[in-house]
Amino acid sequence: MDRLLAGTPLRSDGALTVLALAAEADVKRHVLTHRHTDLKDEFYAKVRAQGRVPDSERKLRAELKKTKERLANLIEENKRQQAEIETFARVVNVLTVENHQLRGQSGPKRAPVVALRPAPDTDS
Structure with a gap:
């Protein structure tokens, strides 16, 4: 010793x-x-x-530090993903309401469907 x-x-x-x-x-x-x-x-x-500080404790402290950093990064990533999920949920809700409204329309009240065509090429 x-x-x-x-x-x-x-x-x-x-x-x-x-x-x-x-x-x-x-x-x-x-x-x-x-x-x-x-x-x-x-x-x-x-x-x-x-x-x-004993080597074993020093190694454990270093591992704990890395683990805490990783946890902090994962918490931030989780918050970001949660915000995205909430945004996507709102979009889905709006689209669901719009879809329901469009399906509920009948006859001439229905909104016309307009095909999107590329603009004519003016360089020719």
């Missing part, structure tokens, strides 16, 4: 993790995480007391 905290590891990569601690102590990881949890907790307490 002291070698890791001093930054002079002999058997590990020097990361401030339980895995590196187990390697330095020449024991299997599960020994620290299951049998000697007090040593694991003491190690992390000493790491924090030095004002350092």
Whole structure:
């Protein structure tokens, strides 16, 4: 533990993790995480007391930051799509009303259908 905290590891990569601690102590990881949890907790307490953040926590914080950014982007996208949906709903409602009105007309009251033709070409 002291070698890791001093930054002079002999058997590990020097990361401030339980895995590196187990390697330095020449024991299997599960020994620290299951049998000697007090040593694991003491190690992390000493790491924090030095004002350092364990690598595992640093990775989790980075992942949390990315996840929060992604969530914010998805919330904005959701709001934009919701606004589009509301606009499309209004358009559908207007078209439904117009369609109903057009189908309700009979005989000469019916609006004439005008075919759209391209304007004559004046360049010739």
